[in-house]
Amino acid sequence: MNQKEIFLLIGQKGSGKSFIGSIFDKHFGIRFVRVEDWAKKIKQERAVDNEAYLKQVFQEIEKGIRDCLNQTDKLVFESTGLTEHFDRMLLSLRKDFRVTTIGINADSNLCLDRVKSRDQTIHINISDDQVNMINEKVRSRNFQPDLSIFNQNKSEFEIVKELESIFRMDTKQNEIVKPNR
Structure with a gap:
């Protein structure tokens, strides 16, 4: 398995996935990839639950994530984690990369x-x-x-501290190297 690492933030719309993704980028130097930008580009006039659209979105996300990992060793992106297309993408990424899923609630x-x-x-x-x-x-x-964060109006500082403690825990259990500050 490739040693490149993906942190995948999964949760409801509005749970704070983008906020936490930006914290990964700002405080830990792990690139936050805004996959919603790719989804917006291919949406056209289709509904957000259109099956063909969803299939295309997750194919595009997987391709984009793989392309990004040609340029970096670690990245973070977000998803609601719905649909079989998400499941297929996650399974495929897990075959080739270390993927840590983090539930944002x-x-x-x-x-x-x-x-x-x-x-x-x-x-x-x-x-x-x-x-x-x-x-x-x-x-x-x-x-x-794999891990969870309850993001009920936490400050940026509180999220940073929680991520630091998660990484310390994971380093012992899963050999995930704590990101450099």
């Missing part, structure tokens, strides 16, 4: 509030009903990540 009402107040130019714009529907599917899927 937050209260459902807080997630919706965050989605309503975030910069819509960098996210796929969807209705409150779509957010609630997607987030309910994420909760009911109950994906079992």
Whole structure:
């Protein structure tokens, strides 16, 4: 197996995956890849739950992640972790790279509030009903990540400290090298 490493943030829309991804980049020097940018480019007029669109999105994400790993040894990206297309992508990436999944959780009402107040130019714009529907599917899927963070209004400092403690724990258990500061 390749020693290149992927940290995959999985959780509801509005749980803080992008925020935490940016912390990986800023504080640990692990590149945060905004895969939603790729999804936005290929969306066209299709619905966010269009099967052909979802298949294409996850194929594009996997290709993009593999391309990025030609230039770096570690990266982080995010997903809601839904659909069989996600599952296929994750399985394929795990064959070739060290993948650590990190569940990002937050209260459902807080997630919706965050989605309503975030910069819509960098996210796929969807209705409150779509957010609630997607987030309910994420909760009911109950994906079992390798690690978890409960992001209920934590500060950047608190998230950094939590990630540092997670990496120390993982270093002992899974031989993950703690990122350089």
